[in-house]
Every structure is written in structure tokens, then in C-alpha cells.
Amino acid sequence: MLRHTPFHSRVAAANQTQLWSHWSGHLVVxxxxxxxxxxxxxxxxxxxxxxxxxxxxxxITGPGAEGFLARLLARDIRRCAPGQAQYTIWCxxxxxxxxxxxxxxxxxxxFLLTAYDPNLALLAGRAGALPAAAGKVAIEEVTDELxxxxxxxxxxxxxxxxxxxxxxxxxxxxxxxxxxxxSAEVTISRTGFTGDLGYEVICGxxxxxxxxxxxxxxxxxxxxxxxxxxxxxxxxxxxxxLLYRVDFQSARRAENDxxxxxxxxxxxxxxxxxxxxxxxPFVGRRALLRERDExxxxxxxxxxxxxxxxxxxxxxxxxxxxxxxxxxxxxxxxVYDGAENGDAVGFTCSFVYSPTLQRHIALARLxxxxxxxxxxxALEFTVNHRYVRIGATVARNxxxxxxxxxxxPAPLPPGLAP
Amino acid sequence: xSAAGTDWRSTGPWDAVVVGGGxxxxxxxxxxARAGLRTLILERRPVVGGAAITExxxxxxxxxxxxxxxxxxxxxxxxxxxxxxxGFQPLVMPSTFCxxxxxxxLVLGPDRxxxxxxxxxxxxxxxxxxxxxxxxxxxxxxxxQPIVDAAPPDLLDPSPEARAELAALxxxxxxxxxxxxxxxxxxxxxxxADFLDHYFETEVLKGWLSASGVIGSRLGPMxxxxxxxxxxxxxxxxxxxxxxxxxxxxxxxxFTQVLAxxxxxxxxxxxxxxxxxxxxxxxxxATGVVLADGTEVxxxxxxxxxxxxTTFTRLVDPGELPAQxxxxxxxxxxxxVSSKVNFALSGLPSFPGLGDGRDHWRxxxxxxxxxxxxxxxxxxxxYGWYSTRPFIDCAVQSVLDPDMAPPGRHVLSCFVQYTxxxxxxxxxxxxxxxxxxxxxxxxxxxxxxxxxDLVLQREVVTPLDIEQVAGLPEGNIYHGELLAxxxxxxxxxxxxxxxxxxxxxxxxxxxxTHPGGCITGAPGRLASHAVLADLALRRP
Numbered sequence: 001m002l003r004h005t006p007f008h009s010r011v012a013a014a015n016q017t018q019l020w021s022h023w024s025g026h027l028v029v030x031x032x033x034x035x036x037x038x039x040x041x042x043x044x045x046x047x048x049x050x051x052x053x054x055x056x057x058x059x060i061t062g063p064g065a066e067g068f069l070a071r072l073l074a075r076d077i078r079r080c081a082p083g084q085a086q087y088t089i090w091c092x093x094x095x096x097x098x099x100x101x102x103x104x105x106x107x108x109x110x111f112l113l114t115a116y117d118p119n120l121a122l123l124a125g126r127a128g129a130l131p132a133a134a135g136k137v138a139i140e141e142v143t144d145e146l147x148x149x150x151x152x153x154x155x156x157x158x159x160x161x162x163x164x165x166x167x168x169x170x171x172x173x174x175x176x177x178x179x180x181x182x183s184a185e186v187t188i189s190r191t192g193f194t195g196d197l198g199y200e201v202i203c204g205x206x207x208x209x210x211x212x213x214x215x216x217x218x219x220x221x222x223x224x225x226x227x228x229x230x231x232x233x234x235x236x237x238x239x240x241x242l243l244y245r246v247d248f249q250s251a252r253r254a255e256n257d258x259x260x261x262x263x264x265x266x267x268x269x270x271x272x273x274x275x276x277x278x279x280x281p282f283v284g285r286r287a288l289l290r291e292r293d294e295x296x297x298x299x300x301x302x303x304x305x306x307x308x309x310x311x312x313x314x315x316x317x318x319x320x321x322x323x324x325x326x327x328x329x330x331x332x333x334x335v336y337d338g339a340e341n342g343d344a345v346g347f348t349c350s351f352v353y354s355p356t357l358q359r360h361i362a363l364a365r366l367x368x369x370x371x372x373x374x375x376x377x378a379l380e381f382t383v384n385h386r387y388v389r390i391g392a393t394v395a396r397n398x399x400x401x402x403x404x405x406x407x408x409p410a411p412l413p414p415g416l417a418p
Numbered sequence: 419x420s421a422a423g424t425d426w427r428s429t430g431p432w433d434a435v436v437v438g439g440g441x442x443x444x445x446x447x448x449x450x451a452r453a454g455l456r457t458l459i460l461e462r463r464p465v466v467g468g469a470a471i472t473e474x475x476x477x478x479x480x481x482x483x484x485x486x487x488x489x490x491x492x493x494x495x496x497x498x499x500x501x502x503x504x505g506f507q508p509l510v511m512p513s514t515f516c517x518x519x520x521x522x523x524l525v526l527g528p529d530r531x532x533x534x535x536x537x538x539x540x541x542x543x544x545x546x547x548x549x550x551x552x553x554x555x556x557x558x559x560x561x562x563q564p565i566v567d568a569a570p571p572d573l574l575d576p577s578p579e580a581r582a583e584l585a586a587l588x589x590x591x592x593x594x595x596x597x598x599x600x601x602x603x604x605x606x607x608x609x610x611a612d613f614l615d616h617y618f619e620t621e622v623l624k625g626w627l628s629a630s631g632v633i634g635s636r637l638g639p640m641x642x643x644x645x646x647x648x649x650x651x652x653x654x655x656x657x658x659x660x661x662x663x664x665x666x667x668x669x670x671x672x673f674t675q676v677l678a679x680x681x682x683x684x685x686x687x688x689x690x691x692x693x694x695x696x697x698x699x700x701x702x703x704a705t706g707v708v709l710a711d712g713t714e715v716x717x718x719x720x721x722x723x724x725x726x727x728t729t730f731t732r733l734v735d736p737g738e739l740p741a742q743x744x745x746x747x748x749x750x751x752x753x754x755v756s757s758k759v760n761f762a763l764s765g766l767p768s769f770p771g772l773g774d775g776r777d778h779w780r781x782x783x784x785x786x787x788x789x790x791x792x793x794x795x796x797x798x799x800x801y802g803w804y805s806t807r808p809f810i811d812c813a814v815q816s817v818l819d820p821d822m823a824p825p826g827r828h829v830l831s832c833f834v835q836y837t838x839x840x841x842x843x844x845x846x847x848x849x850x851x852x853x854x855x856x857x858x859x860x861x862x863x864x865x866x867x868x869x870x871d872l873v874l875q876r877e878v879v880t881p882l883d884i885e886q887v888a889g890l891p892e893g894n895i896y897h898g899e900l901l902a903x904x905x906x907x908x909x910x911x912x913x914x915x916x917x918x919x920x921x922x923x924x925x926x927x928x929x930x931t932h933p934g935g936c937i938t939g940a941p942g943r944l945a946s947h948a949v950l951a952d953l954a955l956r957r958p
Binding site for chain 2: 412
């Protein structure tokens with residue numbers, strides 16, 4: 001039986017297309033409007049709202065919570081003060097990534113961890129195996145108790161600052177604050193999955209309809225539109241944000257090591273800045289140290305920018321209009337060295353036409369030798385039923401990285417600045 | 419302002435000076451600078467952009483005074499000049515709204531199936547015809563893409579290279595499917611009305627489509643030649659979709675600011691408030707320009723981004739030019755017929771037939787409910803007067819782009835035809851501007867009840883204003899009409915379609931050169947190829 005999110009009554013009313021998809025057993029909107037591209041454009045140009053409630057949520061509390069998470073998570077939770085959040089991962093003992101999520105530190109001894117898949121057995125098991133955590137950590141799944149509404153785009157601050165708290169402008173990326181929207185007590189964090197200026201509102205499930213209504217109302221004169229899965233998944237590829245079960249697989253559910261990947265191989269090595277700190281022996285650390293010190297990474301996750309003019313010309317010369325991938329393509333395609341008949345040097349994980357960047361782009365895992373920004377590679381396409389290689393350039397992620405994403409105080413649109 | 423910005427008067431000599439900072443001047447300057455030339459772009463007005471500017475005429479309200487939508491920007495320009503990095507952000511219009519006089523409307527959107535349902539509501543037969551029409555027009559448009567993106571082959575040059583270019587063109591056309599070639603000729607020579615009548619019976623559908631055949635032209639939809647303009651308006655693309663249109667973020671002035679940033683990023687210097695009086699020549703060669711204030715700016719190459727009349731008869735002495743060219747330019751037609759009437763509105767206009775919805779305002783709103791409506795609007799203009807009931811292309815840009823107006827308020831850009839540059843009986847636009855705008859407003863009020871109450875401010879831009887402010891002779895928005903006799907090999911004149919002029923070192927890169935008007939960047943880009951090729955040849 002498919003479940004409804006706390007926003008379902010509002011989401012259903014706004015869904016003009018009746019295109020739905022399933023996310024962790026919940027009914028979610030594929031696209032609200034007939035043009036998924038316009039939903040994406042609203043996120044880049046105005047403001048959009050997205051129902052992220054199906055994320056699993058775990059409340060982790062107690063005097064041993066920090067120590068437990070410091071041991072479990074690859075990124076150092078001790079550097080995350082109350083009022084901050086972290087994008088994080090957890091690994092297995094061999095250093096392979098199991099899953100990713102965001103951990104919100106609501107208080108010194110209170111954390112909220114999100115994940116895509118159920119992780120309660122893993123969390124409880126790891127806590128049980130840690131003597132220091134015995135009796136000092138409580139782990140509770142609160143997935144159904146909370147709604148999450150992402151408010152994303154250049155006008156997200158204009159909408160929320162007026163509605164909830166004018167001080168939101170000073171919230172730095174991955175900071176959070178308690179706020180009130182109407183009668184609802186909420187948590188607002190400067191987080192999201194679009195790579196734009198944006199916030200997420202975490203509210204009690206019962207308050208969700210009111211939060212949706214008030215945000216929608218406040219956003220109307222700012223061009224606010226709800227956006228669905230398709231628009232989100234275009235935005236996240238532009239933003240270089242990895243998608244679990246697409247760009248990487250869970251280490252404990254993978255079938256072989258080809259399907260497994262390490263943080264270094266996923267371009268997440270920056271999370272391990274404190275790996276040399278012996279005071280934090282997190283799960284997978286030893287294997288990751290060995291990988292780093294011995295240079296054993298097999299891949300590096302990079303961005304690819306396709307030569308759009310060459311792509312168009314290859315089709316036009318063959319007498320066909322170039323097909324644009326407006327929906328993300330999550331099937332793997334090989335990446336070749338850029339030289340004529342070059343060898344395979346990696347594979348794409350996600351591919352899409354980016355309206356923002358005006359070209360097709362990809363997230364791709366490349367061999368360390370090929371993972372050099374500016375390096376020329378080629379992708380294979382079929383044109384008139386024949387394979388044709390088209391050039392692309394390797395680039396660092398994110399391919400789209402507007403200054404407003406990080407600017408603090410966050411910018412207000414022209415005419416609305418104080 | 420960089421040192422180069424303040425010192426440009428004393429930092430010559432320049433490799434290249436571009437006269438005019440409209441969009442083609444900026445594109446041309448960017449390409450020349452990118453190739454390593456020390457390039458100076460001189461703009462007469464205090465802002466760059468030419469006829470593609472955005473002005474805040476009322477606090478928070480951004481008016482696109484002249485040009486207001488994008489489609490034809492060449493993909494090569496977007497990518498070669500790295501415009502995305504400098505802020506290129508087209509907001510593709512998801513809808514087209516064609517209100518009808520009986521209170522009904524035709525509203526098309528982004529979904530193929532929904533559009534078929536909507537058209538079938540007016541005529542089931544036309545739903546099929548719509549798919550065929552789109553396919554046929556796309557095939558012709560696709561066939562023309564390489565022609566738009568290359569200089570016309572030289573008809574008069576007997577060299578093997580020139581002959582080979584001509585042969586390649588012939589091969590390209592000869593390689594088209596016969597139906598595509600046939601459709602191409604029908605569009606190039608016939609009327610929009612004839613072409614559309616072949617497909618459709620729905621008046622409002624034909625009215626809308628026919629209107630794109632008269633934009634900027636002293637033609638009615640029943641005039642031969644309107645098919646060509648209709649085709650021209652379909653040659654652009656967004657995201658690979660031929661014929662789609664957008665509003666640029668921040669209006670078309672937002673787009674030209676992107677071009678200015680791109681030009682500066684590759685080293686071009688842009689000077690505003692710098693009006694060029696004339697090009698300096700010595701021994702049949704251009705050696706620089708003189709500004710209206712007397713400043714001399716020496717340069718190896720001068721490129722005029724102005725229109726052909728200015729390029730050949732005002733910036734240089736026509737006595738230095740071949741008599742045939744001067745004669746050809748004498749019959750080059752401008753005769754502008756377009757005006758803009760722009761509004762600041764306190765709210766979104768209402769159309770009772772569509773209730774409270776606002777999605778139909780996300781693109782063009784087309785006041786041209788039938789071919790006959792447009793043709794009758796043209797009838798007035800034929801005899802030297804503005805239309806009693808004008809064709810209006812409306813755009814409430816603030817619906818897609820909230821930066822264009824304060825929250826909850828709106829700007830409405832109205833492109834109006836017909837308003838002939840030359841009025842009969844010696845009448846003047848100085849006295850007729852407000853009566854003309856009153857007719858526009860009354861026409862809008864007839865479709866959108868209560869419209870008058872929404873108006874906070876009105877800006878009227880007549881052909882005379884287009885000429886005097888933007889510098890486009892006779893207010894023609896294309897630097898000369900898009901007639902078959904004024905395109906390709908003949909734009910602006912036979913023998914001078916490859917961006918060069920009879921004066922060595924003096925080039926043309928405005929919309930009066932191939933492929934023509936609208937915001938394409940193509941003349942600026944293609945002219946840079948000519949300049950760079952010649953400089954390479956002259957290098958020791």
C-alpha cells in the first residue's frame with residue numbers, strides 16, 4: 001500500500017499532470033506541470049518548493065550520541081556544532097560507501113539523520129557494538145512524524161525571510177535555526193539538493209499542510225512553483241550532487257566490488273579532511289588511509305561537459321534533429337579518451353541536458369589518469385543507428401555553482417534588498 | 419571602471435574599433451578581442467545594447483523599451499563566447515495565448531498531446547494539420563541552419579575557392595528532400611496566408627501564425643514576402659527546439675549586458691557616450707574614426723555595427739564608394755511600421771474566458787484573432803496611417819521573471835503594428851503618439867476587461883523614437899526589411915554581402931548584413947571571420 005506524505009493533500013491538488021512516482025513507498029510527484037523544464041527554470045530563476053518527506057529520518061539522542069556518530073560517520077560530526085548540519089556518508093570496514101544523508105545537530109546531544117533506505121538495524125547494531133555508547137544513545141526512527149519542504153532558488157530567502165524569520169539571511173550554508181511559520185514550530189536549514197540558494201523546512205507531519213499553504217501564498221508574487229522529481233534530478237546533476245542507487249550503490253547491498261565505491265572514488269574525499277586524526281577511528285578509516293596512501297583509488301567522480309555544437313552538428317549532418325535528454329538518463333555509458341578511437345577511460349552515472357548550462361552534461365567516474373579538469377574525452381551516441389563519438393571536456397563538480405549558493409548574508413533579488 | 423575603461427582615448431592605436439555597442443557590435447568586438455586583437459567598442463548612448471536594452475522607468479519596473487524576446491541567438495555565439503559563464507539565462511516561454519473576439523481563446527503549451535486537444539476543440543482536422551505544419555516548418559528551418567551560420571558564397575568571385583563554396587551550397591540544397599525544397603520556395607516567395615490556408619481552417623490559429631509573418635515588415639499576411647518573415651521567425655531555437663522563444667533574465671537588456679561582460683572578459687574595451695562622427699580614410703583604407711567631440715581614434719580595422727545607410731552614407735563619404743553600391747543602397751527599404759507601448763501594471767490582466775488561471779500569461783499573448791484582422795490592420799498602414807485595431811504581441815515578462823517588477827505587480831510589453839514611420843498628410847508622430855497608444859490600450863481593454871484600471875504607467879515608443887533613440891533609420895527594427903531582394907547575396911547590396919566594404923579595413927557587422935535582423939549575433943560573428951581572415955592574409 002503506497003503511503004502519502006504529510007503534504008499529500010496539497011501536493012495532489014497542485015499536480016496538474018497526475019504523473020506520480022514512488023519514493024521509498026510514498027507517492028510523490030514526478031512533475032506538477034506539463035513542462036518539467038519550466039519547473040527546473042523556476043528553481044534557477046525564481047523559487048520552487050519540493051516535498052522531500054519520504055526521506056528516512058532517525059532521531060539520535062543522548063550523552064553518547066556524538067561519540068557514536070563520530071565512530072559511524074566518515075565525516076567528523078564533532079566539527080558540527082549545535083545549529084549546524086552536515087552532508088555525510090557512512091562506510092563499511094573496507095572503506096566502501098554504504099549510504100549518504102544529512103545530519104542536523106539540533107542540540108549538543110540531539111541529532112536528526114536522514115537516509116534514503118532503512119538503516120535502523122545498522123544504526124542499532126553499530127551502537128550496540130560500541131561499549132562507550134552503551135546506554136547513552138537512543139535511536140528512534142521518526143520518518144512519519146516529520147515533513148520536509150525544500151524551498152529552493154534565488155527567491156527562496158525573499159519568501160522565507162518575510163514569512164518566518166528576517167534573520168535567515170545570515171544563516172550560512174548548512175546552518176539551521178528554529179522558526180515559526182504560522183502556528184507551526186519548524187526547523188529551517190540552509191540545505192537542499194538543487195545546488196542553488198535554498199532552505200529546507202522541517203515540520204511536524206500535522207503542520208505540513210499549513211506550512212505548504214503559507215509558503216505557497218508568500219511565494220506567489222515571487223513566481224513560486226512546486227517542482228517534482230524530474231526537475232530536482234536535473235538540478236542535482238548540474239549541482240554535482242550524487243544520487244544513491246544511481247551514482248553509487250550501498251556497500252552492503254552491492255553484488256561485487258565493481259558496484260562498490262569509496263569516498264575518494266566518488267569525489268567525496270573532502271569529507272575526510274580529519275582522517276589523520278587518530279582520536280577518531282571511524283568505520284572504514286584504516287582501509288581509506290591505505291587507499292589514500294597507496295594511491296589505490298580506481299575512479300574519480302568528475303563532471304563532463306558535452307560539446308553541444310558538435311552534438312548538434314553530428315545529428316544535423318546526418319539529416320536528423322538532435323534529440324535532447326530533458327529527462328535524466330541513469331543508465332551507464334562508456335567514456336573514451338578524446339583521441340581518435342581512444343580507449344575507454346570511465347563511465348557515466350548520470351546524464352542530462354542542462355538548460356542552465358545549455359549543453360548535455362554527465363556525472364562520470366573516470367580513471368585517475370583521465371580525471372583531469374580540461375581533459376578531452378568522448379561519449380558514444382547513436383545517430384541514424386550508428387555509433388558516433390562526440391567530444392566532451394572533463395570538469396570539476398559542480399558544473400553549475402552560482403555565488404548565491406554560498407553567499408552569506410544570502411542575497412535578496414534586485415529591488416527587495418533592504 | 420578599469421584603467422583601460424577610463425583611458426581608452428589615449429591608449430590607441432587599436433587593432434579594431436567597432437562602431438556601435440548594439441548586440442552585433444558587442445558580439446563582433448568579443449570575437450575580435452578573443453582572437454587577440456586590441457578591440458574598442460564605441461557606443462553613442464550611455465548604455466550598451468542598442469535596441470536590446472532594459473530600463474527601470476519606474477522604481478522596480480523593468481521596461482524592455484524596444485526588443486523584448488529571444489529566439490534566434492546562434493548556438494555558436496552562445497558556446498564560442500561562453501555566454502553561460504557570463505549570465506546567459508533564457509527563460510523559455512511555456513505558453514502562447516491567443517484571445518478571440520468572442521471571449522474564447524486558443525492557448526498552447528509545452529505538451530504535444532494537450533495542444534492537439536486544444537486545437538481539436540477549434541477544429542479536429544487542424545489537430546492533424548498542426549503536427550504536419552510543425553514538421554514541415556522544422557524541416558525547412560533545419561535545412562537553413564548551415565546557411566544562416568555562414569557568409570553567403572561570393573557570386574562574383576571566379577576563384578576556385580569561391581566556386582567551391584557555391585557548389586557546396588548547391589549540393590546542400592540539391593540534397594534536400596523534394597518536399598522540403600518545395601516548401602522552402604513557397605515560404606520564400608509566397609504569403610503567410612497562402613501557406614497557412616493550405617493547412618488550417620481555424621481563424622485564430624491562422625491569425626496567430628500569420629502575425630509572425632509580418633513582424634517588423636510593411637507587409638500584410640496576404641502579401642507575398644510574409645511567408646519569408648514567418649520562416650525567419652522560426653529559424654531560432656532554445657534547447658534544440660526550433661522556433662521556440664524565450665525572455666532573457668532581466669529582459670533583452672539583460673542579454674546585452676551578458677554580451678558586454680563576455681566581451682570585456684576576453685579583453686575588449688567598451689566606451690559609452692562615445693559617438694562616432696565618421697570613419698577616417700587615407701588612400702582608400704580606413705585608418706580609424708573621429709568622434710563627435712573631435713577625438714581621433716586610430717585603428718587598423720573599423721567595423722560598423724550600424725545599419726547600411728549609416729555605414730555607407732553617413733560614416734564615410736559615399737563619393738568614395740562605387741556608384742552601383744550607392745544606387746543599390748538608395749532603394750534599400752527600411753519603412754518601419756512597428757511601435758512599442760509598454761505598461762507598468764498593478765496586477766495581471768484578466769480574461770474571463772480563462773477564469774483565474776495565470777499560466778496562459780507565461781509567453782506571448784497574441785492579439786491577432788484572424789488573418790483578416792491582421793490584414794485589415796495593415797490596410798490602414800498601406801495608406802499612411804496607424805491601425806484602427808492594431809495587431810499586438812503582448813508579453814507580461816514579470817510572470818516568468820519576477821525580477822522584472824515588484825512582487826504582485828507586472829510589466830507588459832506590447833509590440834504594435836501597424837504604425838508607419840511616415841504618416842500621411844504631413845502628420846507627425848509627436849502629435850499622434852498618444853492617440854496611437856490610446857488605440858492600443860483600447861484594444862487591450864476590449865479583450866481584457868478592466869485593463870485601464872491596472873495601468874500605473876505607459877511608455878510609448880513610435881517608429882520615430884526607434885529611429886532617434888536606438889538609431890535605426892525609419893524605425894525599421896531589422897536595419898532594413900527582410901525582403902527576398904534584401905537578404906543573403908543582396909544584404910545589404912549585391913557584391914557586399916560578405917561583411918567587407920569597398921574601403922579596405924572597413925567592415926560591416928550590423929543586422930543589415932546576412933542573415934539579417936532580430937537578436938542573432940550572426941552578423942557580428944560572421945563579420946569577425948572576414949576581419950580575421952583578411953588580417954591573417956596581410957600578415958608578413
